[in-house]
Amino acid sequence: MEVRILKYFLAVAQEQNFTRAAETLHTSQSNLSRQLATFEDDIGKKLINRGSRKVTLTDEGMFLRKRAQEIVDLVDRTSNDLTNFDSDVTGDVYLASAETPAMRLLADVMFEIQNQHSQIRFHVFSGSTIEVTERLDTGLVDFGILVEPVDLQKYDYLRLPVKDTWGVLMQQSSPLAQKDAIEPADMRDKSILASRQMLDSNVLSGWLGINPHELNIVATFNLINSPAMMIERGMGYAFTFSNLINTTGNSDLCFRPLTPRMETSLYLVWKKYQVMTPANKLFLKRLRDKLAF
Structure with a gap:
């Protein structure tokens, strides 16, 4: 698959119109349509339903x-990293x-x-542990922050000197808000909004005494x-x-920690044998220096 054709395909998917996509690509509508039709023939799959309006x-x-x-992003990243490889003050x-x-x-x-290298740019993606590891393993990101439990065998890593404390977010008016801490039995009959991170890692099963999937889960989410x-x-x-x-302040919400207390260690990880750009090396060095104090 040529990257150029993939960019053609993505432009059509974005614009939902061959004419507008051709304009953004600075090519003709007929050439764009022909190239994608040939692409479909080559892979033996129909990718686009061609309607009269969209x-x-x-x-x-x-x-x-x-x-x-993902492929186009990785190719663009690689090209940009190679361009800046000999520089210690620019990059991503x-x-x-x-x-x-x-x-x-x-x-x-x-x-x-x-403050010292204004040409260095940072690009941050937030997601569940599974989404983070997928991006790490496919090379779409240089570093990931992972929450225990995590398999570190395929990564180099730094253990961060902080721990996250698990608890429950709820309405101030909830009866449980009167408690100093939340016990497992408190949550068995409640409507739960569950993070995919919690469900993917099964990290709270020991505290709960049951599999988290057995709770009354009314919604799932990536970010809180x-x-x-x-x-x-009032959803839960x-x-x-x-x-x-x-x-x-005047927030309608409150947070209560779990009892017994549940804390989670955190790791900055990167792929073993990864060839780092100057910007990546500088970031890792500065972080190590900060952690040394």
């Missing part, structure tokens, strides 16, 4: 769209992170680097900000880390 993607086309975007650092307050530590390092609004409206409770949502 085009839509087939199931195979929707599958390819995600993969094509790609980071994926499970949702954690530990990002504040890394943000301090990013801020210091930016939108579910926090759902909790404000969410297991999450402390200090992700501001519950001070």
Whole structure:
């Protein structure tokens, strides 16, 4: 598959129209249509449903769209990294992170680097542990922050000197808000908004005494900000880390830790034998220096 053709395909998927896509690509509509028709013939799959007013993607086309975007992003990244490889003051650092307050530590390092090397740019993706490891393993990001439990055999890593504390986010008016800490029995009959990170890793099964999937899960999420609004409206409770949502002042929400206390270690990881760009090396050095104090 040629990267050029994948970019053609992505433009059509984005614009849902051959004419507009051709304009963004600075080519003719007839050439674009012909190139994609040949591409479909070559792979033996129909990717695009051609309508009179707009085009839509087939199931195979929707599958390819995600993969094509990953391929194009990786090619563009590689080209950019090679361009900046001999420079110690420019470049891009790609980071994926499970949702954690530990990002504040890394943000301090990013801020210091930016002040001294304004041409270094940071690109941050937030998602579940599975999404972070996928991006690491496919080379779409340079570093990842992973939450225990995690298999570290295929990564080099730094253990971060912070721990995340598990607890429950709830309405201030909830009866459980009167408690200093939440016990497993408190959550057995509650409506739960569950992070995919919690479900993927099964990290709370020991504390709960049951598989988290056995709870009354009414919604799942990747990031806590939108579910926090759902909790404000009375949808239920969410297991999450402390200090992700501001519950001070006039907030309608509150956070209560678990008892017995549940803490999780965090790791900055990167692929073993990874060839690092100057920007990546600088980021890792500054972080190590900060952790040494």
